[in-house]
Amino acid sequence: MTTAPAGFDTGTIGRWIEDRFGVTDFDVEVMSIGRSNLTFTITVGGLPRWVLRRPPLGHSGGSAHNVAREGRIMAALAEDRVPVPTIIDIVDDPEVLDVPFVFMDHCPGFAMNEPADWARIPRGPGPGDRRSCAFGMVDTLAAIHAVDIDEVGLGDLRRPGGLIERQLRRWLGQVEDVALREIPIIREVHDALLETMPDPAGSPVGLAHGDFKPNNMIFAPTGTVNAVVDWELTAVGEVLTDLGYFIAMLTVPEEYTSIWVPTPDLGFPEPEELIDRYQEVSGHEVHDVGYYEAFAMWKLACIREGVYTRLMTGKMGDLDLDPATAGDGVEDLARQAMTLLETA
Structure with a gap:
């Protein structure tokens, strides 16, 4: 050994x-x-x-x-x-x-970590091509949101109040409790998100994965999703937070997330197509996508600051992060969130 x-x-x-x-x-x-x-x-x-x-x-x-x-x-x-x-x-x-x-x-297959992984899937058109792989991700997201949480024994995950309201309070609290730096824009965006939050009563509620993106799935060579992983942020609440996060992750610069995502020039559908597919498959009326994208960007900023803090305090294990750059992008992500809110 x-x-x-x-x-x-x-x-x-x-x-x-x-x-x-x-x-x-x-x-x-x-x-x-x-x-x-x-x-x-x-x-x-x-x-x-x-x-x-x-x-x-x-x-x-x-x-x-x-x-x-x-x-x-x-x-x-x-x-x-x-x-x-x-x-x-x-x-x-x-x-x-x-x-x-x-x-x-161990689940067989591969995660979507780099262009070579996406290149394993045929460009198409045809069965098992890149567009069908991408739409399969959306179908998987809709399947998560369709889970009867009581039937599978997860009803106790329900919490009082809306998911966004709870997460705004939680992520801000975590940043302010442990952060080594002062980043005022984090609270500014938090306040703007709280003020413009869609009415939870008008949003579909179900099991929300919380971190749904291509590299949190394991794919078969045909592009079929073999497994969804990283369920640590899962909660019950407004499921459109997942859709907004998925769309946001396709546009965030790779250097701010440490992950690679496929783009339309490589055969991935445009965001509008993915949203239409989700609405068709899930049966949910999609609304306020710009808000949910902004919320996702802000949450990414909070997560990135938390990762930076754990790295600087020696709590990240043997992972390949550079302390000189790990904290970059937190303010940029928060500002992108504010821009999305202002243009939504």
């Missing part, structure tokens, strides 16, 4: 794996994606077999890093038509690891 990265105790977890599966020889790698909960691939005989997901180093609570909650959501959706990884166990045993973790089967 190779030396494991920070956050993975090869001794105690190794004994747990041996007791559970009879496997003693394995290697561990940090996944290159993800900037919050830490995700490790466990390979046996050179082949990926399992995935372990745990909170970030220095975790001190908060639902955003509650991997047990995330694992429970994925396990509940396994019997629905939403594609998710197969959860093997949710472990909360300090003798194995000092924080809870989710242990799951």
Whole structure:
């Protein structure tokens, strides 16, 4: 076994794996994606077999890093038509690891992390081409929003008030509680979002993924979505927040998100086409997309500031972030959000 990265105790977890599966020889790698909960691939005989997901180093609570909650959501959706990884166990045993973790089967396929991944899918036109892959992402989003949360046992995720109102309060609080820098525009955009918030009573409500974008899906070679991952920000509330976030992620500069997304010049549909597809498949009347995009941009700014703070305080593990640039873009993202609000 190779030396494991920070956050993975090869001794105690190794004994747990041996007791559970009879496997003693394995290697561990940090996944290159993800900037919050830490995700490790466990390979046996050179082949990926399992995935372990745990909170970030220095975790001190908060639902955003509650991997047990995330694992429970994925396990509940396994019997629905939403594609998710197969959860093997949710472990909360300090003798194995000092924080809870989710242990799951490795899902075959590839994530959308770079142009080479998108290039695996034929340009088309035809079945299994890039446009059908993109529309499949939208169909998957609509399937998430169609989940009967009571039927799958997730009704207790409901919270009083609207999702946007709760998240505005939560993300602002997190930034102001832990940030190492003063960034007034964060509060300015928060106040503008609160003042212009659409009436929650007029918005469809359901299970909102919270971080729905191409690199949080695993694709088959045909472009079919094999699984949706990273459910750590999932909540019940206005589902159009997911659609606005998905559209916003297609326009945010890559240097501000650390992810690559396909663009129309590479065969990805235009945002208007994606919105029309969602409205057709979901049956929801889409409105205030500009507002939901602005909300997404602001949330990205808050998340980026949180990542910067954890990095500077040594709580991001072995991930490949440069401290000199990790904090860039927070103000720009917030200003883009304000511009979207002003032009919506």
